[in-house]
Amino acid sequence: MTDIVKGLEGFLARLHLDVALQPIVAFVIMMAVVFGVLAAALWLAVRRRWVGRATAAFWLFVSPWIVGFLLFTGGPMIYSLVLSFTHWDLISPARFAGLDNYRKALHDPNVGHAVKVTLLYAVLSVPAQTVLSLAVALLMNVKVRGIHVFRTIWYLPSLVSGVAQAVLFIWVFNPDHGLVNGVLGLLGIEGPKWLFDPGWALPAVVVMSLWTVGGNMIIYLAGLQDIPSELYEAAALDGAGRLRSLWNITIPQISPVIFFNVVTGLIYAMQTFTQGYVITQNGGGPSNSLLFYVLYLYQNAFKFFQMGYASALAWILFLMIMVLTAVVFRGSSFWVYYESQGPKEGRRRVRAK
Amino acid sequence: MLRTAVTAAIVVGCLASLAACGNESGATPGDSGKDSASISFAYWGSNEENATIKNMVAAFEKAHPDIDVEANWIQSDYEQKLQTSIAGGDAPTVAAISNTSLPSFFSAFKPVDVDAGAYYSPAVAKAGTVDGTDYAVPFVAKSKVMAVDKTSFTKAGLPVPSATKPLGTQDFVAAAKKMTTGSGSSKVYGSAPLWYDGWLLADGGSYYNADGTKCTMGDAAGVRAAKTVVDSVKPDGFAPTAIAAQGQDMFQWLAQGKVATLPDFGPWNIAKFAALDPSRFALVPMPGRGEPMEVDGLGISRSANAEQTKSAQTFTRFVSTDPAAQNLLASKESALGVPVVKDSLAAFKSAAPQAGLQVFVDAVERAVTTPYVKNKVQIESTFSTALNSRTAIGTGHEDPATVLPQLEAECQKMLDATK
Numbered sequence: 001m002t003d004i005v006k007g008l009e010g011f012l013a014r015l016h017l018d019v020a021l022q023p024i025v026a027f028v029i030m031m032a033v034v035f036g037v038l039a040a041a042l043w044l045a046v047r048r049r050w051v052g053r054a055t056a057a058f059w060l061f062v063s064p065w066i067v068g069f070l071l072f073t074g075g076p077m078i079y080s081l082v083l084s085f086t087h088w089d090l091i092s093p094a095r096f097a098g099l100d101n102y103r104k105a106l107h108d109p110n111v112g113h114a115v116k117v118t119l120l121y122a123v124l125s126v127p128a129q130t131v132l133s134l135a136v137a138l139l140m141n142v143k144v145r146g147i148h149v150f151r152t153i154w155y156l157p158s159l160v161s162g163v164a165q166a167v168l169f170i171w172v173f174n175p176d177h178g179l180v181n182g183v184l185g186l187l188g189i190e191g192p193k194w195l196f197d198p199g200w201a202l203p204a205v206v207v208m209s210l211w212t213v214g215g216n217m218i219i220y221l222a223g224l225q226d227i228p229s230e231l232y233e234a235a236a237l238d239g240a241g242r243l244r245s246l247w248n249i250t251i252p253q254i255s256p257v258i259f260f261n262v263v264t265g266l267i268y269a270m271q272t273f274t275q276g277y278v279i280t281q282n283g284g285g286p287s288n289s290l291l292f293y294v295l296y297l298y299q300n301a302f303k304f305f306q307m308g309y310a311s312a313l314a315w316i317l318f319l320m321i322m323v324l325t326a327v328v329f330r331g332s333s334f335w336v337y338y339e340s341q342g343p344k345e346g347r348r349r350v351r352a353k
Numbered sequence: 354m355l356r357t358a359v360t361a362a363i364v365v366g367c368l369a370s371l372a373a374c375g376n377e378s379g380a381t382p383g384d385s386g387k388d389s390a391s392i393s394f395a396y397w398g399s400n401e402e403n404a405t406i407k408n409m410v411a412a413f414e415k416a417h418p419d420i421d422v423e424a425n426w427i428q429s430d431y432e433q434k435l436q437t438s439i440a441g442g443d444a445p446t447v448a449a450i451s452n453t454s455l456p457s458f459f460s461a462f463k464p465v466d467v468d469a470g471a472y473y474s475p476a477v478a479k480a481g482t483v484d485g486t487d488y489a490v491p492f493v494a495k496s497k498v499m500a501v502d503k504t505s506f507t508k509a510g511l512p513v514p515s516a517t518k519p520l521g522t523q524d525f526v527a528a529a530k531k532m533t534t535g536s537g538s539s540k541v542y543g544s545a546p547l548w549y550d551g552w553l554l555a556d557g558g559s560y561y562n563a564d565g566t567k568c569t570m571g572d573a574a575g576v577r578a579a580k581t582v583v584d585s586v587k588p589d590g591f592a593p594t595a596i597a598a599q600g601q602d603m604f605q606w607l608a609q610g611k612v613a614t615l616p617d618f619g620p621w622n623i624a625k626f627a628a629l630d631p632s633r634f635a636l637v638p639m640p641g642r643g644e645p646m647e648v649d650g651l652g653i654s655r656s657a658n659a660e661q662t663k664s665a666q667t668f669t670r671f672v673s674t675d676p677a678a679q680n681l682l683a684s685k686e687s688a689l690g691v692p693v694v695k696d697s698l699a700a701f702k703s704a705a706p707q708a709g710l711q712v713f714v715d716a717v718e719r720a721v722t723t724p725y726v727k728n729k730v731q732i733e734s735t736f737s738t739a740l741n742s743r744t745a746i747g748t749g750h751e752d753p754a755t756v757l758p759q760l761e762a763e764c765q766k767m768l769d770a771t772k
Contacts, residue, residue: 019423091440287749
């Protein structure tokens with residue numbers, strides 16, 4: 001592949017194309033060839049009547065996604081799987097390692113610690129985010145003058161995420177000059193060292209994660225506004241109060257939305273990296289208290305030059321996320337209500353198995 | 354429509370085939386078929402450092418108009434990007450690399466000829482050596498000195514440290530304690546925070562023995578250095594804690610009189626220092642044996658072809674030893690570091706004549722070389738994390754005298770595992 005790219009770039013150089021444009025033009029040519037071959041194959045298949053025109057059109061239209069997935073997701077995944085069975089420092093040639101990397105991960109105390117930190121973060125942050133964003137969405141679902149302004153204010157913090165958010169909160173949680181301890185000081189409370197205390201660093205990062213609940217709030221708000229008002233009217237006629245309506249109408253009706261947010265939140269939490277990286281780079285997260293799994297994976301890949309081991313860690317993470325997601329999916333039969341099925345259908349389906 | 358698309362694809366495919374077949378294997382973009390090949394050069398640095406290196410490249414292209422250098426300035430995550438470019442088969446022909454990172458990268462570079470006699474410092478001459486072979490040609494030294502506020506010394510009834518003779522480590526500690534006054538937010542510290550790795554070397558210790566086969570940071574010198582750093586940040590200590598210093602600019606603290614001394618002072622601060630009042634501030638040697646020195650070198654990619662290698666050798670030789678390049682390392686606006694050849698030292702010192710830059714040169718000459726250790730980054734990262742977590746150098750509370758021998762044993766285990 002490298003030779004083809006270099007060959008194309010060399011060819012473009014001979015055409016006196018600007019050096020900065022050569023890589024992108026080479027990429028465009030390669031993509032054109034890939035799609036050309038695909039189109040030729042489909043054209044041949046249609047001519048020989050192996051597939052119908054509609055089927056060929058379908059494959060042609062979805063081909064950008066398929067090619068993109070194979071090149072940028074599927075291909076690298078398979079490559080990383082192969083790498084996980086090698087010792088490779090990215091510089092010298094890779095050496096076959098068999099299952100060494102997986103065995104090493106089983107006995108590596110840092111892996112156990114990183115899994116513990118990551119799971120603890122997921123267990124604390126996902127429910128907290130779910131409850132807070134749902135509560136805010138319920139508040140923002142009232143019809144009062146200026147509600148759009150409030151919704152915008154709640155959503156705004158979501159725009160400051162990633163590194164910017166981590167840097168901001170390093171200052172907010174600074175033990176000596178930070179906002180949090182400043183406010184606590186006014187109340188006569190001596191605040192902890194937060195990100196610089198092994199016991200408080202992770203809770204502080206969980207609090208940080210609540211900064212972006214505005215994003216989930218929007219999704220909940222969309223779900224809430226989709227609930228038919230007749231259900232509330234009927235419940236009111238039957239004498240149901242607000243809490244009863246919330247428990248028996250609102251929650252079941254938006255349970256698929258909650259389910260979606262819990263699953264995606266769990267996956268994101270398992271992949272947490274930025275907070276741990278930025279904070280530890282700035283002297284926080286002592287005693288490996290913010291050694292998230294992906295941070296440890298990154299350290300192995302790009303700091304310790306152990307790409308084979310890092311790839312094995314990536315596949316272990318993939319399996320962990322798959323298992324956790326499967327567990328959540330399985331559990332969803334008991335609490336997620338879909339209008340297309342009866343309220344106890346899911347439960348019956350589980351019991352029947 | 355489908356037919357048009359297929360025809361277009363076939364045409365493009367033919368074009369691509371022609372392109373891929375018609376080019377010499379291994380030629381890089383920009384190769385114009387001259388006698389000497391064009392080369393790419395990757396390096397890191399701030400905006401000012403980028404400007405300095407670009408000037409050096411321009412000087413080279415002026416002296417060697419037959420060789421084009423495509424400068425690739427990597428602003429952040431340099432090593433990760435260099436690493437992935439090597440893994441992706443797109444390594445730069447020449448890459449800047451520090452002596453601390455070379456043990457991780459040397460296998461990506463060709464062995465090079467380093468003329469040890471061209472450099473005035475033995476530490477510089479050996480900076481590109483890994484396991485007895487030279488892999489990088491040194492081109493800039495980043496020695497460390499100490500910036501001091503002379504009035505703090507005078508006020509405390511202490512003599513101003515000499516610009517030529519280093520203070521003893523214990524003399525420095527005593528002076529820093531004496532210069533520490535006040536409390537709370539108005540406290541004036543005798544020193545900025547001490548860096549353990551630096552102080553370890555200054556106080557006579559080291560991570561490893563001379564041949565890199567034994568970890569030695571748990572010996573008496575290592576424990577003494579750790580205790581000094583721990584004591585310095587106690588409530589009655591002479592340096593601000595890591596938390597108090599977090600996000601603060603220690604250079605500003607020095608200029609404002611909040612710290613009396615600023616150890617670990619690198620040459621990249623020269624332009625800022627030159628703006629201070631020379632009657633009040635001075636540069637003096639780091640106490641004791643001084644701190645570890647970074648030397649940046651130039652490695653030539655293993656994937657470079659014969660023509661590129663020839664051009665790269667010409668380039669590295671020029672940047673490393675030719676005064677036309679070395680004279681550019683420091684200016685009134687910025688300083689990348691100290692020149693590695695004697696002929697350029699006068700130009701370096703003239704960048705800030707009032708600042709007394711000879712002290713940087715002395716530090717280069719006195720610098721201690723560190724041995725090659727495989728897996729150095731992982732070993733030292735693991736050690737550092739544990740030391741910071743368990744002792745008051747970071748956020749722990751354990752006694753360094755207990756912790757360091759344990760960490761030394763752990764270090765030895767990791768070191769032995771690399772054999």
